[in-house]
Amino acid sequence: MKKMAKLFxxxxxxxxxxxxxxxxxIGLVISTQNNPFFVTLKEGxxxxxxxxxxxLIVLDSQNDPSxxxxxxxxxxxxxxxxxxxxxxxxxxxxxxxxxxxxQKVPVVTLDRAANKGKVVSHVASDNVFGGEMxxxxxxxxxxxxxxxxxxxxxxxxxxxxxxxxxxNKSAKGKLDIVAKQPADFDRTKGxxxxxxxxxxxxxxxAVFAHNDEMALGATKAIEATGRNIMVVGFDATDDAxxxxxxxxxxxxxxxxxxxIGAKGVEIADKIAKKEEVPANVPVALELxxx
Numbered sequence: 001m002k003k004m005a006k007l008f009x010x011x012x013x014x015x016x017x018x019x020x021x022x023x024x025x026i027g028l029v030i031s032t033q034n035n036p037f038f039v040t041l042k043e044g045x046x047x048x049x050x051x052x053x054x055x056l057i058v059l060d061s062q063n064d065p066s067x068x069x070x071x072x073x074x075x076x077x078x079x080x081x082x083x084x085x086x087x088x089x090x091x092x093x094x095x096x097x098x099x100x101x102x103q104k105v106p107v108v109t110l111d112r113a114a115n116k117g118k119v120v121s122h123v124a125s126d127n128v129f130g131g132e133m134x135x136x137x138x139x140x141x142x143x144x145x146x147x148x149x150x151x152x153x154x155x156x157x158x159x160x161x162x163x164x165x166x167x168n169k170s171a172k173g174k175l176d177i178v179a180k181q182p183a184d185f186d187r188t189k190g191x192x193x194x195x196x197x198x199x200x201x202x203x204x205x206a207v208f209a210h211n212d213e214m215a216l217g218a219t220k221a222i223e224a225t226g227r228n229i230m231v232v233g234f235d236a237t238d239d240a241x242x243x244x245x246x247x248x249x250x251x252x253x254x255x256x257x258x259x260i261g262a263k264g265v266e267i268a269d270k271i272a273k274k275e276e277v278p279a280n281v282p283v284a285l286e287l288x289x290x
Contacts, residue, residue, distance in 0.1 A: 024054040024272035026265060027075035028084040029096070031112070032063045035185065035213060036237040037257050038086060041110065044261030045084065052269050063154075065092035072096040076103050082268035086110040089156045093117075106271045110264045111257075113158040120271060123264045123281040127159050130253040130285045131166025131208075134232045137251055137287060138206045139174050141230060146205035148175045149197055151190055151218060152182040153210035160185075163210045163234055178204065183214045190217025198225055206230040212240035212252055219248050236288050244288055251289045259283050 028045055030038050042058055049056035057075060061068035068088050075083060076099065083100045087093035090113055097117030100107045106120045113122050138148060150167060153160030160182075171177060179197045183189040190213060198204070198221060207222075207229060209215035215233030222229045233240050236254030243249035260283050267277050 022053075022273075024052075024081045024269050025079065026054055026056050026082050026084060026268045026272070027072075027078070027080040028056055028058045028261075028264075029061055029068060029071045029075070029086065030058060031061050031068070031086045031088045033060045034063075035211075036239065037211070037235045037255070038111075040237075041086065041257040041261040044258030045265045046261075047258070048262035048265040052265065054265065054269055054272075056265065061088050063088050065089055065095075068093060069096045069099065072099055076100060076105060080105060081272040083107045084110055084264045084268055085114075087112040087114055087157070089154065090115045090158045090161075091156050106268075108264055108267050108271070110260055111159060111255075115158075121267050121277050121279055121281060123260055123267060123283065124158075125255045125260070125283045125285050127162035128166040128169075130234060130255070131163040131168075132170045133166075133285065133287050134163075134208050134234060134251070134253050135167045135170030135175070137289075138208060138230065138232055139170065141250065142175075142205055145174055146176070147178045147201075147203050149194070149201070149204055149207045149218075150177055150180040151193060151207060151209040151214045152180060153185045153214070155182055157185075160210050167208050175206075183209070183217070185211045185213055187213040187217040190214030191221050192217075194218040194221035195224075198222065198227070204229050206232065206250075209233050211235050212237045212249075215249060215252070216240060216243060219243065223248075241288055244290055247290060251287055254286045254288045256283050 059071040094116040183193040212233035230250040233252040240252045
């Protein structure tokens, strides 16, 4: 009996060692952890890594491309199998992607793409379609025409470019975009930029912000003036969904950041196991309204 128990114990240890040996070592570089969207993305990635038994190392770039490159170099020294990266900027990230390419470490981009360098797979929502959804909603609510403001994200990011492209496509010939200005996906900047626009523009019917943080900043600026202006955001963060339910925000285009993070780890795990993966992995969108 003791001999059998000993054999079972040895088998369990062998199985555990085999599981550890098969575990992928994945590096995840996040653009910032000051934005609830990317916090949720990280949590989704961590949850999936735990389910798969993979090791996940997460580093924060603090919206700084030089910090981003340093993070990637740090992970490459640690001997990761796959690099997941959520770029601070689609152009600036190229140096980090190429650093991984030189070390033959496969790269997967999340939410924002890289404009150059070899990337095995890109996991993101269809931001162009999301921008169109926002534009079409505003057109519907304004009865087909109106004066609108567009608060843009960080210049150079694919998210800002694609959301703006989709919005402008739907707005063309219907909405008069009276102001268009970057607020860098930041709530405080969204507030400040919107305050300046409100002073300069006596007639505004609606605002489309490339993300919820800017949208929430814009609503604060609008509330202070007492003007009735509809605001639509993008990302469906917890704060934004609560603002929609409270009637302070008209709508938000719902990405699923947790799913983007989870899908990223899933793809990385397959790459580490030498399985085929798609070049683009879309994550569904929906419009959240009251």
